Amino acid sequence: xxxxxxxxxxxxxxxxxxxxxxxxxxxxxxxxxxxxxxxxxxxxxxxxxxxxxxxxxxxxxxxxxxxxxxxxxxxxxxxxxxxxxxxxxxxxxxxxxxxxxxxxxxxxxxxxxxxxxxxxxxxxxxxxxxxxxxxxxxxxxxxxxxxxxxxxxxxxxxxxxxxxxxxxxxxxxxxxxxxxxxxxxxxxxxxxxxxxxxxxxxxxxxxxxxxxxxxxxxxxxxxxxxxxxxxxxxxxxxxxxxxxxxxxxxxxxxxxxxxxxxxxxxxxxxxxxxxxxxxxxxxxxxxxxxxxxxxxxxxxxxxxxxxxxxxxxxxxxxxxxxxx
Amino acid sequence: xxxxxxxxxxxxxxxxxxxxxxxxxxxxxxxxxxxxxxxxxxxxxxxxxxxxxxxxxxxxxxxxxxxxxxxxxxxxxxxxxxxxxxxxxxxxxxxxxxxxxxxxxxxxxxxxxxxxxxxxxxxxxxxxxxxxxxxxxxxxxxxxxxxxxxxxxxxxxxxxxxxxxxxxxxxxxxxxxxxxxxxxxxxxxxxxxxxxxxxxxxxxxxxxxxxxxxxxxxxxxxxxxxxxxxxxxxxxxxxxxxxxxxxxxxxxxxxxxxxxxxxxxxxxxxxxxxxxxxxxxxxxxxxxxxxxxxxxxxxxxxxxxxxxxxxxxxxxxxxxxxxxxxxxxxxxxxxxxxxxxxxxxxxxxxxxxxxxxxxxxxxxxxxxxxxxxxxxxxxxxxxxxxxxxxxxxxxxxxxxxxxxxxxxxxxxxxxxxxxxxxxxxxxxxxxxxxxxxxxxxxxxxxxxxxxxxxxxxxxxxxxxxxxxxxxxxxxxxxxxxxxxxxxxxxxxxxxxxxxxxxxxxxxxxxxxxxxxxxxxxxxxxxxxxxxxxxxxxxxxxxxxxxxxx
Numbered sequence: 001x002x003x004x005x006x007x008x009x010x011x012x013x014x015x016x017x018x019x020x021x022x023x024x025x026x027x028x029x030x031x032x033x034x035x036x037x038x039x040x041x042x043x044x045x046x047x048x049x050x051x052x053x054x055x056x057x058x059x060x061x062x063x064x065x066x067x068x069x070x071x072x073x074x075x076x077x078x079x080x081x082x083x084x085x086x087x088x089x090x091x092x093x094x095x096x097x098x099x100x101x102x103x104x105x106x107x108x109x110x111x112x113x114x115x116x117x118x119x120x121x122x123x124x125x126x127x128x129x130x131x132x133x134x135x136x137x138x139x140x141x142x143x144x145x146x147x148x149x150x151x152x153x154x155x156x157x158x159x160x161x162x163x164x165x166x167x168x169x170x171x172x173x174x175x176x177x178x179x180x181x182x183x184x185x186x187x188x189x190x191x192x193x194x195x196x197x198x199x200x201x202x203x204x205x206x207x208x209x210x211x212x213x214x215x216x217x218x219x220x221x222x223x224x225x226x227x228x229x230x231x232x233x234x235x236x237x238x239x240x241x242x243x244x245x246x247x248x249x250x251x252x253x254x255x256x257x258x259x260x261x262x263x264x265x266x267x268x269x270x271x272x273x274x275x276x277x278x279x280x281x282x283x284x285x286x287x288x289x290x291x292x293x294x295x296x297x298x299x300x301x302x303x304x305x306x307x308x309x310x311x312x313x314x315x316x317x318x319x320x321x322x323x324x
Numbered sequence: 325x326x327x328x329x330x331x332x333x334x335x336x337x338x339x340x341x342x343x344x345x346x347x348x349x350x351x352x353x354x355x356x357x358x359x360x361x362x363x364x365x366x367x368x369x370x371x372x373x374x375x376x377x378x379x380x381x382x383x384x385x386x387x388x389x390x391x392x393x394x395x396x397x398x399x400x401x402x403x404x405x406x407x408x409x410x411x412x413x414x415x416x417x418x419x420x421x422x423x424x425x426x427x428x429x430x431x432x433x434x435x436x437x438x439x440x441x442x443x444x445x446x447x448x449x450x451x452x453x454x455x456x457x458x459x460x461x462x463x464x465x466x467x468x469x470x471x472x473x474x475x476x477x478x479x480x481x482x483x484x485x486x487x488x489x490x491x492x493x494x495x496x497x498x499x500x501x502x503x504x505x506x507x508x509x510x511x512x513x514x515x516x517x518x519x520x521x522x523x524x525x526x527x528x529x530x531x532x533x534x535x536x537x538x539x540x541x542x543x544x545x546x547x548x549x550x551x552x553x554x555x556x557x558x559x560x561x562x563x564x565x566x567x568x569x570x571x572x573x574x575x576x577x578x579x580x581x582x583x584x585x586x587x588x589x590x591x592x593x594x595x596x597x598x599x600x601x602x603x604x605x606x607x608x609x610x611x612x613x614x615x616x617x618x619x620x621x622x623x624x625x626x627x628x629x630x631x632x633x634x635x636x637x638x639x640x641x642x643x644x645x646x647x648x649x650x651x652x653x654x655x656x657x658x659x660x661x662x663x664x665x666x667x668x669x670x671x672x673x674x675x676x677x678x679x680x681x682x683x684x685x686x687x688x689x690x691x692x693x694x695x696x697x698x699x700x701x702x703x704x705x706x707x708x709x710x711x712x713x714x715x716x717x718x719x720x721x722x723x724x725x726x727x728x729x730x731x732x733x734x735x736x737x738x739x740x741x742x743x744x745x746x747x748x749x750x751x752x753x754x755x756x757x758x759x760x761x762x763x764x765x766x767x768x769x770x771x772x773x774x775x776x777x778x779x780x781x782x783x784x785x786x787x788x789x790x791x792x793x794x795x796x797x798x799x800x801x802x803x804x805x806x807x808x809x810x811x812x813x814x815x816x817x818x819x820x821x822x823x824x825x826x827x828x829x830x831x832x833x834x835x836x837x838x839x840x841x842x843x844x845x846x847x848x849x850x851x852x853x854x855x856x857x858x859x860x861x862x863x864x865x866x867x868x869x870x871x872x873x
């Protein structure tokens with residue numbers, strides 16, 4: 001695993017510093033190490049621009065650290081994440097990433113868990129990927145959501161401030177989600193809005209695991225995060241409407257609509273527009289990649305899209321069965 | 325000298341839970357269970373189209389996904405008084421059954437196992453002996469010495485990387501980890517195997533449910549997936565199901581038994597007193613009272629299996645004396661009145677966002693143990709056979725069921741019984757297709773003002789949704805009484821402890837800084853806190869009144 005030599009300066013600079021820190025941690029002299037890396041690079045017949053990459057390879061490689069925080073959520077996004085098949089979730093956790101904090105799977109509880117979070121933020125300050133699942137309740141100072149006696153708001157502010165990047169998974173963390181639906185009793189907000197931090201938003205309720213993993217892999221392989229839309233969502237997944245790529249589009253064009261669930265049109269897989277489908281207004285790639293390793297997707301199962309990757313869809317797409 | 329210990333966050337659950345205990349003489353003397361988050365889903369539901377309710381309420385929980393959609397749709401079916409067609413009933417049972425398999429097996433390995441299994445000890449195991457152990461317990465592929473060595477090598481590389489991830493600060497080396505290294509390595513290997521296999525259970529649910537997590541094919545009157553009711557899809561479902569049966573029989577149950585054999589004294593720790601279930605997997609369509617359920621409902625008081633009673637939903641109340649709501653007398657969900665207060669944590673006063681559900685004024689445990697005990701008490705042959713086999717294998721008396729061990733074993737027992745029965749439901753669907761049946765949705769009409777009740781047992785226990793819609797067919801009120809509220813709720817006005825609080829009394833704690841014994845029992849309830857917390861109206865301070873029609 002390596003970053004291309006022509007990666008952004010920021011990444012390269014961070015890498016350089018990280019390598020030298022590790023070198024020192026192992027008791028090596030910086031100057032000697034740089035001399036060694038230079039020598040090895042020339043011995044290998046590589047261009048001088050490859051020196052940092054060679055240095056990196058010579059130091060025991062640390063897996064990129066992920067801190068995963070749960071706020072006002074249902075844990076559906078974590079569940080979606082463990083459906084990954086390339087890589088498998090065990091490969092992600094054991095070989096590819098350093099999942100330093102994740103309440104659903106971690107061994108310790110209570111004080112030992114709080115210690116783990118504190119230590120992870122300290123050790124990987126400025127270098128960890130923060131993944132947030134769930135919205136932040138903000139009413140009355142945020143007392144409606146607490147972990148270890150601290151409000152989620154306080155924890156989010158701290159964790160985002162020291163992160164390399166903050167990735168929001170699920171519509172709740174991205175835009176507020178179900179608890180923010182009218183009348184938003186706890187004044188729940190997306191993590192970006194609650195903390196003022198710019199976040200990468202992988203929306204959906206939950207998002208397709210393919211899109212979650214692809215974003216992380218994009219960073220690992222290309223050294224940078226993917227291009228985003230105005231809502232902070234990766235364009236590779238959210239650049240087109242469901243309607244643009246729907247296999248039932250032909251029926252839409254031919255005005256072959258399901259009129260009642262289970263009718264003859266439903267048996268033939270006709271368009272669900274008249275049953276309330278929000279596909280024409282929803283940006284996501286469900287119609288292309290389907291869910292659960294290509295097994296099915298809501299429209300495939302005969303049910304209209306409810307627009308779950310759009311901000312405020314719980315209000316804007318409702319009633320779900322009224323046509324657009 | 326009594327010492328107070330707070331464990332917050334409780335990890336390896338769903339949601340945000342705080343457990344406080346008082347320890348004296350190395351044992352738990354008192355306990356308080358506190359839910360730390362609420363979202364207000366029932367307020368959000370008011371005024372909306374009732375048909376949107378299943379999709380909103382399903383987001384109560386993504387671990388126990390599907391279950392709220394099912395309870396909600398049952399409440400809607402009840403409100404409009406529709407009887408769903410047989411194929412729809414079978415589809416819902418198949419998807420719901422698959423959720424049990426996913427939820428229960430994932431719970432044991434991913435959420436519970438690390439309380440019994442010392443991962444670091446697995447590094448010392450002999451792969452040959454591990455293989456012998458595994459093959460003695462069950463017949464499953466990838467159980468040779470080289471398979472276990474490969475797992476051990478991965479674990480070794482992981483630990484040597486210095487980045488211990490989710491194992492950081494675990495209680496490794498705790499004096500009460502009792503499994504030999506080979507059993508630990510075997511458990512770790514099976515954990516990893518299940519992580520890959522659970523992906524397929526999710527596919528099962530997606531076949532008829534559209535996707536997992538969060539299915540999207542239940543509608544009032546039936547299901548939408550008529551195009552998936554064909555031989556290809558049924559075969560796909562069936563062959564995944566067979567893989568799951570093999571795992572349950574050859575890996576999950578043997579692992580539970582293997583762990584139990586080293587922790588037999590846990591058959592006397594962590595028990596409660598009363599048990600309640602609504603029943604599950606209807607075999608016909610109708611109102612709740614008319615449904616014949618594959619797994620029966622009922623109530624058992626004082627562990628008296630000989631006197632199981634029929635359940636009357638009118639006897640359910642919720643109390644708020646020790647919860648962060650203004651005080652009211654105990655009220656039935658259709659008549660709920662709720663006014664919020666600021667959540668100030670006080671173990672002598674109010675200390676949780678959970679309300680305290682009661683049946684005839686008594687706290688009741690719900691979940692696999694309740695479901696298994698009630699089925700056993702009613703003479704359910706298939707449940708009885710597996711329970712008796714487990715008790716015989718472990719050489720423990722039936723009273724051992726009233727414990728953390730019993731609850732953990734019941735989860736596995738129930739998984740097997742349900743998975744095996746699902747095969748016959750697939751056959752039932754096939755027979756209907758042969759007869760040319762393709763009906764998946766029954767006709768219904770908007771009723772105007774109506775009450776509807778959706779009761780069903782789900783992996784964590786008895787789940788109820790109550791809807792009151794107004795004359796404009798909009799939601800006037802919606803209440804959910806959720807399994808984890810029953811199990812992890814606080815005390816009531818009489819000071820009766822909630823089930824988890826009761827279960828913790830007397831638990832030995834060797835080291836308060838590493839309270840693995842407390843986690844064993846808390847985890848055995850499979851807590852889902854996001855599910856269990858509901859209604860407050862901090863914005864309008866409005867009082868909700870349900871009219872009884």
